[in-house]
Amino acid sequence: MKLLIVEDNRDISENIADYLEPKGHQLDFAGDGVQGLALALNDDFDAIVLDLNLPRLDGISVCQQLRANNIATPVIMLTARDQLDDKLLGFGAGADDYLVKPFSVKELEVRLQALLKRLHHFGEAEELVVADLHYNPNTLAVSRAGRPLELNPIQRKLLARLMQSSPNVVKRAELETIVWGDDPPDNDILRTHVYSLRNIIDKPFASKLLHTVHSVGYCLAEK
Amino acid sequence: MKLLIVEDNRDISENIADYLEPKGHQLDFAGDGVQGLALALNDDFDAIVLDLNLPRLDGISVCQQLRANNIATPVIMLTARDQLDDKLLGFGAGADDYLVKPFSVKELEVRLQALLKRLHHFGEAEELVVADLHYNPNTLAVSRAGRPLELNPIQRKLLARLMQSSPNVVKRAELETIVWGDDPPDNDILRTHVYSLRNIIDKPFASKLLHTVHSVGYCLAEK
DNA sequence: GGTGGTTTGTCAAAACTTTGTCGACAAATG
DNA sequence: CATTTGTCGACAAAGTTTTGACAAACCACC
Numbered sequence: 001m002k003l004l005i006v007e008d009n010r011d012i013s014e015n016i017a018d019y020l021e022p023k024g025h026q027l028d029f030a031g032d033g034v035q036g037l038a039l040a041l042n043d044d045f046d047a048i049v050l051d052l053n054l055p056r057l058d059g060i061s062v063c064q065q066l067r068a069n070n071i072a073t074p075v076i077m078l079t080a081r082d083q084l085d086d087k088l089l090g091f092g093a094g095a096d097d098y099l100v101k102p103f104s105v106k107e108l109e110v111r112l113q114a115l116l117k118r119l120h121h122f123g124e125a126e127e128l129v130v131a132d133l134h135y136n137p138n139t140l141a142v143s144r145a146g147r148p149l150e151l152n153p154i155q156r157k158l159l160a161r162l163m164q165s166s167p168n169v170v171k172r173a174e175l176e177t178i179v180w181g182d183d184p185p186d187n188d189i190l191r192t193h194v195y196s197l198r199n200i201i202d203k204p205f206a207s208k209l210l211h212t213v214h215s216v217g218y219c220l221a222e223k
Numbered sequence: 224m225k226l227l228i229v230e231d232n233r234d235i236s237e238n239i240a241d242y243l244e245p246k247g248h249q250l251d252f253a254g255d256g257v258q259g260l261a262l263a264l265n266d267d268f269d270a271i272v273l274d275l276n277l278p279r280l281d282g283i284s285v286c287q288q289l290r291a292n293n294i295a296t297p298v299i300m301l302t303a304r305d306q307l308d309d310k311l312l313g314f315g316a317g318a319d320d321y322l323v324k325p326f327s328v329k330e331l332e333v334r335l336q337a338l339l340k341r342l343h344h345f346g347e348a349e350e351l352v353v354a355d356l357h358y359n360p361n362t363l364a365v366s367r368a369g370r371p372l373e374l375n376p377i378q379r380k381l382l383a384r385l386m387q388s389s390p391n392v393v394k395r396a397e398l399e400t401i402v403w404g405d406d407p408p409d410n411d412i413l414r415t416h417v418y419s420l421r422n423i424i425d426k427p428f429a430s431k432l433l434h435t436v437h438s439v440g441y442c443l444a445e446k
Numbered sequence: 447g448g449t450g451g452t453t454t455g456t457c458a459a460a461a462c463t464t465t466g467t468c469g470a471c472a473a474a475t476g
Numbered sequence: 477c478a479t480t481t482g483t484c485g486a487c488a489a490a491g492t493t494t495t496g497a498c499a500a501a502c503c504a505c506c
Contacts, residue, residue, distance in 0.1 A: 097320075097337070114320070138391040139444070140436060152492060153438050188453090189494060195455060214502060215453065375481055411464085412483060418466065437491060438464065447506105454501070463492070474481070 001046040001116065002026045006036030006062065007078065008055055012101075016049070019105040033057025037065055040073065047074045047112055050095070060093045067094040074115040076108070128163040131209055131222040133201060135163055144201055154179050155197045159220075162210070167221035169213045194218060224269040224339065225249045229259030229285065230301065231278055235324075239272070242328040256280025260288055263296065270297045270335055273318070283316045290317035297338040299331070351386040354432055354445040356424060358386055367424055377402050378420045382443075385433070390444035392436050417441060 003020070007013045008031050017027055028043070030036035032055040040048055040062070048066075052059040063075050077098040097111050125137040132145045140156060142149045151159065161178050162170055176184035179193070194210070202208045211219050226243070230236045231254050240250055251266070253259035256277040263271055263285070271289075275282040286298050300321035320334050351358040356367045363379060365372045374382065384401050385393055399407035402416070417433070425431045434442050 139442065140392050140439065154493075185494085187495080191454065192456090192494075195457085198455090212454070377482075408483085410484070414465065415467090415483075418468090421466090435465070449506085450504100452501105452503080454499100456499080457497095459495090461492105461494070463490105465488100465490070467488085468486095470484085472481105472483075475479085476477105 004028045004039055004045045004048045006030045006054065007051045008032060016105055033062045037062045040066055040071065041069060045073050047115060049076050049078065051078045063093040063095050076111060130163050130166045130220055133209060135159055144205060149200050151200060154193050158193060158197055162218065162220035167219060169217050169219040171217040175217065227251045227262055227268045227271045229253045229277065230274045231255060239328055256285045260285045263289055263294065264292060268296050270299065270338060272299050272301065274301045286316040286318050299334060353386050353389045353443055356432060358382055367428060372423050374423060377416050381416060381420055385441065385443035390442060392440050392442040394440040398440065
């Protein structure tokens with residue numbers, strides 16, 4: 001996930017970076033409020049970790065400005081132990097959670113995850129990606145090399161399974177079950193649908209992704 | 224606000240009571256998990272404070288049972304300092320926040336308020352916006368490109384869900400549940416309502432927002 | 447390496463399903 | 477009792493799925 005850390009204490013920033021970056025999260029840093037606000041306004045983060053006491057512009061003001069600019073990114077405030085009343089202010093300014101310094105980075109991670117689970121599209125499926133082919137199961141949008149493609153329901157079902165299983169081979173019988181449920185057709189109509197799917201996702205492009213595995217099934221993968 | 228405190232340590236319960244009751248909050252108490260669950264299921268609280276270690280039934284199980292019974296009341300977990308991993312479990316079970324013992328009651332209050340604010344924001348306010356289409360769930364005012372529009376109740380329900388889910392596709396069955404509850408009509412009357420909604424929000428404008436996804440449902444989005 | 451049966455690719459037309467449109471009428475609202 | 481709202485049926489339009497027919501590719505075996 002993509003995070004913005006606004007914190008003037010280098011030790012704390014590095015501590016966070018050391019823990020979260022190895023876990024695959026992408027972090028941006030700002031050392032004061034003005035810089036942090038600029039970054040937050042110009043980029044799209046999954047969450048923002050915001051120190052309360054910052055040079056140039058304090059955390060509460062940063063948070064207020066964000067909300068005033070209609071940016072709903074979850075914000076976690078960092079406060080010193082004796083600033084409990086500031087927390088109330090922080091929540092008033094639109095913060096979503098806070099942590100008392102000194103805090104464990106693991107605790108930060110737990111709270112980040114809780115926030116994202118709550119706010120960030122609850123119950124949504126992940127976008128499927130194979131090479132330059134994208135399929136979003138929520139919007140049902142399909143695109144390849146950035147160009148949008150139109151699929152009908154059967155084609156979507158086939159594509160979804162092929163992408164989920166990629167780069168593995170999916171057996172014909174399995175694809176038939178996906179489309180027609182427990183009573184598959186006795187003729188070989190799957191062929192026609194694979195053909196039409198191929199026409200849409202492969203025909204107009206140089207490299208082919210959907211490969212036939214003779215007398216087994218199909219597989220979607222690069223090369 | 225009406226709170227349920229599930230905690231086997233009398234000192235802690237009393238501490239909470241002494242601080243919150245004078246402020247006008249109404250508290251109920253349970254000394255073990257079974258009792259707590261029973262109270263939570265039979266009454267309507269604004270929030271529940273739930274100890275992790277409880278006699279008879281632990282806090283995580285209580286929380287899980289609540290969610291399984293479709294009760295969305297905010298839950299704050301109380302954990303000992305060395306139970307950080309349990310927090311992950313707690314969030315997984317559906318808890319909304321947690322506090323590390325020993326905690327200040329003032330901090331509990333801050334977190335309770337934050338939770339309720341979050342809930343209220345979700346349940347009541349928040350104007351919905353998709354492209355130049357606006358819907359305020361409080362005033363029930365709908366407008367597009369600044370021009371006010373008049374919707375009837377069913378159209379509003381449909382629009383609200385479509386806007387909340389935008390740009391995702393919303394399935395017909397889901398829209399039917401939104402409008403008619405658990406027993407959807409056996410005919411296809413949703414079509415007529417979507418048609419009339421479309422007449423109001425799209426017909427008089429150049430760009431169309433409400434798109435049909437054949438044999439799936441509808442989606443509200445730009446382009 | 448040729449041979450023949452099997453599997454796969456191709457495509458257009460036919461059969462079918464879902465959706466848009468709208469007028470008529472019943473039910474709810476105030 | 478007038479107006480708004482919700483339900484229904486009918487038909488045309490749009491979109492989807494199946495069918496069937498032939499050609500090309502594949503594979504096993506002589």
